[in-house]
Amino acid sequence: MNFFKKKVIIKINLYSYHKKYLNIFIKNLNFFIKDNIKIINLPLKKTKYTVIRSPHIYKKSREQFERSTHKKVIYITFLNKSSKNIKELISFINENSIGLQSKIKKLNGKI
DSSP states (O other): OOOSOOOEEEEEEEEESOHHHHHHHHHHHHHHHOSSEEEEEEEEEEEEEEEESOSSSOTTOEEEEEEEEEEEEEEEEESSOOHHHHHHHHHHHHHHOTTOEEEEEEOSSOO
């Protein structure tokens, strides 16, 4: 018998241009998993764009836009190697991540 259960840790990187979508997704994820979640907030990244308003001779007339990217990293630990739970989690993330970009990485173990 194996008395030591191996932990499976999954890292999820979430990116969004709207903070509201991130918060809604994390609330749904907390209801789905309920424990063994660690959420890390990453700094806000702002990118600024400057566009010339007139295409011809009015170079001094410019318009500026700003886009902010919100980021969060979520670590989820499973105590045993149940591939069924991990596959359910991946399908949950793919179905409910509307307005988000997500990257899923498994840190140890095999699916």
